[in-house]
Amino acid sequence: MNLTAQLKYHINYDLLGPAVLRFQRWQDERKIRAAATKNGDALLAGTLRTTARMKEMMALHYLQGRYANRVKKVAWVTSGAPVEILKALDFVLIYPENHAALCGARKQVVEIASAAEDAGYSRDICSYARTDIGSLISGKTPVGNLPKPDLLLCCNNICQTVHYWYRVLAAHFEVPLVLIDTPFLYTDAQEHQIAFVKQQLEAMIPIAERVAGRSLSYARLKEVARYSKEAAELWLEILNRAQHKPSPITAFDGFINMGPIVDLRGEAETVALYASLLAEVDERIAAGVGAVRHERKRVLWDNLPIWFKLGKLSNLLASHGVNIVVSNYTYAWGELAPMMDIERPIEMAARVYLHPILNRSTGDKLRAMKKLVADFALDGAILHSDRSCKPYSVGQIDQRDRLVKDVGIPALLLEADHNDPRSFSDEQATGRIEAFVEMMG
Amino acid sequence: MLIPSRREIVEEVKSRGQRIAAVLPIHYPRPLLRAAGFHPIEVWGPPHVDPTIGNAHFQAYTCAIVRHAASFLVSEAATVADLILVPHTCDSLQGLGSVLIDFIAPRQPVLTLYHARGRRECDVEFTIAELKRLASALVEAGGEAVDEETLTRELEVEGRLLQTMRGLALHRDDFAICDRDFYTLLRSWEFLPPERFCALAEQIPRGTPPGERPIRLMISGIVPEPLEIFDRLNDVGARIVADDLACLSRRLYKTADVDYDPWRRLALMMLGMPPEPTVGSPIPQRIDHLLRRLDESRAQGLLVYDVKFCEPELFDLPLVKQALGERGFSVLHLEVELGLATANQTLTRIEAFVETLQ
Numbered sequence A: 001m002n003l004t005a006q007l008k009y010h011i012n013y014d015l016l017g018p019a020v021l022r023f024q025r026w027q028d029e030r031k032i033r034a035a036a037t038k039n040g041d042a043l044l045a046g047t048l049r050t051t052a053r054m055k056e057m058m059a060l061h062y063l064q065g066r067y068a069n070r071v072k073k074v075a076w077v078t079s080g081a082p083v084e085i086l087k088a089l090d091f092v093l094i095y096p097e098n099h100a101a102l103c104g105a106r107k108q109v110v111e112i113a114s115a116a117e118d119a120g121y122s123r124d125i126c127s128y129a130r131t132d133i134g135s136l137i138s139g140k141t142p143v144g145n146l147p148k149p150d151l152l153l154c155c156n157n158i159c160q161t162v163h164y165w166y167r168v169l170a171a172h173f174e175v176p177l178v179l180i181d182t183p184f185l186y187t188d189a190q191e192h193q194i195a196f197v198k199q200q201l202e203a204m205i206p207i208a209e210r211v212a213g214r215s216l217s218y219a220r221l222k223e224v225a226r227y228s229k230e231a232a233e234l235w236l237e238i239l240n241r242a243q244h245k246p247s248p249i250t251a252f253d254g255f256i257n258m259g260p261i262v263d264l265r266g267e268a269e270t271v272a273l274y275a276s277l278l279a280e281v282d283e284r285i286a287a288g289v290g291a292v293r294h295e296r297k298r299v300l301w302d303n304l305p306i307w308f309k310l311g312k313l314s315n316l317l318a319s320h321g322v323n324i325v326v327s328n329y330t331y332a333w334g335e336l337a338p339m340m341d342i343e344r345p346i347e348m349a350a351r352v353y354l355h356p357i358l359n360r361s362t363g364d365k366l367r368a369m370k371k372l373v374a375d376f377a378l379d380g381a382i383l384h385s386d387r388s389c390k391p392y393s394v395g396q397i398d399q400r401d402r403l404v405k406d407v408g409i410p411a412l413l414l415e416a417d418h419n420d421p422r423s424f425s426d427e428q429a430t431g432r433i434e435a436f437v438e439m440m441g
Numbered sequence B: 001m002l003i004p005s006r007r008e009i010v011e012e013v014k015s016r017g018q019r020i021a022a023v024l025p026i027h028y029p030r031p032l033l034r035a036a037g038f039h040p041i042e043v044w045g046p047p048h049v050d051p052t053i054g055n056a057h058f059q060a061y062t063c064a065i066v067r068h069a070a071s072f073l074v075s076e077a078a079t080v081a082d083l084i085l086v087p088h089t090c091d092s093l094q095g096l097g098s099v100l101i102d103f104i105a106p107r108q109p110v111l112t113l114y115h116a117r118g119r120r121e122c123d124v125e126f127t128i129a130e131l132k133r134l135a136s137a138l139v140e141a142g143g144e145a146v147d148e149e150t151l152t153r154e155l156e157v158e159g160r161l162l163q164t165m166r167g168l169a170l171h172r173d174d175f176a177i178c179d180r181d182f183y184t185l186l187r188s189w190e191f192l193p194p195e196r197f198c199a200l201a202e203q204i205p206r207g208t209p210p211g212e213r214p215i216r217l218m219i220s221g222i223v224p225e226p227l228e229i230f231d232r233l234n235d236v237g238a239r240i241v242a243d244d245l246a247c248l249s250r251r252l253y254k255t256a257d258v259d260y261d262p263w264r265r266l267a268l269m270m271l272g273m274p275p276e277p278t279v280g281s282p283i284p285q286r287i288d289h290l291l292r293r294l295d296e297s298r299a300q301g302l303l304v305y306d307v308k309f310c311e312p313e314l315f316d317l318p319l320v321k322q323a324l325g326e327r328g329f330s331v332l333h334l335e336v337e338l339g340l341a342t343a344n345q346t347l348t349r350i351e352a353f354v355e356t357l358q
């Protein structure tokens, strides 16, 4: 461990950073309160207060990453990776997908991804990957600096794309790449599939221990698994509160506040954060406040958000009294909570990490959408046909048709991209959304 | 040299009472299918199919292999197949398998096969279990129960087929036929019974391939469609001396020790392909492999001939290009749509590329 690096880490991450970020949060909270009292007749109820705390946590997380090299071991991990083992070994975890989404929300993707495109990475590959590789090449990032990984953990339970992408990272950083290979579930999970994932998790432990320079404590692993489960349960409860009419939240609130359930699961602070978010959502319900002031229609969002258009889309829809109340994307981080068994963390991980919606069949995804339509009393569905995310998008044409035919709701296939604004036409999207709203009546 | 058509092979196989399996790209256990009484015929698109039906199920940003296959599998021509096998090659084929099962529902049973992406003992064990699962599914689809003796025999047949293929694909300079004929013959292993393929291979005239002092190229990618690409390359003075194509050399599996039981042998074979992106080989290993093949074949450059929207190919390309460039090899990347004639722009790029190597 390097002494200067350690000193910098403590000064910035333990002392200065938290103080500055606490002050920023206090300012953000004041702004949110002021906006809420001023905009009594706005279309949207406004930002949830807890969002300021969420921002503080995420900023602190990136701040820790910024000073982590030579002080702590760093792992870059995919969003659906079984991180509990690494967390228990005290790795600092960096999620390139979340970082890419942040670049998207801050509208920096074109500039950053261009560096990857100039190096030969096609515009047809996932725009998260292009953003991440572009950031690697150019050093550009909205978070100051991303630490270099000592280990890469790739779980292909969301797509095979992450494996192609992490192979590039492994070649670039020349660090071990651990793959947790999760067979795609065309039907129910079978014993040999679960056994395979469990074996890989067990095989990963000595590799991670070697890189971490310490042994895994099973007591600590159980603790981390408990926090993961509690956070996922709370997240699910928060999202399910949208079943209330009018819904106290929109799917956009979910997109904005999902950072910690992805990046900081397994931590006590995340559990506390979501407990207070749930309390705030309940306050809204008690006060009869709807997230969209004049909620007329309730809609499902399928697939990733369009990160660079969150504000614009949410306002456009709210102007028609439409609330996107639920999204199967944010739901994915909560719906597996009941499956989690903290007494058997490895077996639990093998089962749970096989089951994200993206690792299940197109028919299963349709069934899940139909259930959301029923549970949340939805009037329509928007299926974001995401140009550079094939695993989420392939199958949508049939899913849309079945929602229309079997469930009898209007369903719109909206062409866009989760991170690349060059694959999005404002005019066309607005026209299509307005036509869709008209169809709902 | 007359290569029987797919239709002739279907008739011949059916008259022997065998069943037909339509198999999607790339890797699958041929010996197991044969042991269960199925003759595999591969479906790489196909290029000349009306893609309307496929386009009604898959977005335009899905590769044409998937969109064409979806159209083909519900067409009259596909009714000869008794089952469809979709290996889990990539996100798009995963989607095709799932959409076929859940929505399109062709008249034949649709079976799937997951490829382990690692090369650890757990990958071997998983692959054995997955192959046994497939064997049971083949029985449910009307096939025969696979006994170890039959499987062992089919593994021997496969060994001979692979040896023949290796003799051809790795020694292009020894055969006195043009590229188009040569690669048409090689690609007939996609539907010929092994013994027919080996017999045809015997008949290829030995000697120097036609063309004087050509520019020597290696071709990489998924599938060389349309085959006229070989004529165009020959026209501008180039010859393909080696390949790294998914439909050909990426399936030159290592055959495992005969002391293992047949399931393990088959699993090791399924995990023993040369480095390639869809099975997750580390990129440096792939680069080493490409460099070795370029050296062995005395190729001067690499033509990467990709199907549009093929993510596995696109991720490796920049590092491959860079590493090959550092070793003095030029790389030309072309992306094509299946079923379309070679565009003028493509021809101009090929011509310019070949000129730079002269």
Ligand code: SF4
Residues within 6 Å of the ligand: A097, A126, A127, A128, A129, A158, A159, A161, A162, A304, A358, A388, A389, A390, A391, A392, A418
């Ligand atoms: S956006 Fe889609 S393709 Fe990209 S990493 Fe996520 S799931 Fe994979």
Ligand code: SF4
Residues within 6 Å of the ligand: B025, B063, B064, B065, B066, B089, B090, B091, B092, B093, B222, B278, B307, B309, B310, B311, B312, B313
């Ligand atoms: S061409 Fe590429 S994307 Fe298409 S099926 Fe083949 S491997 Fe998958």
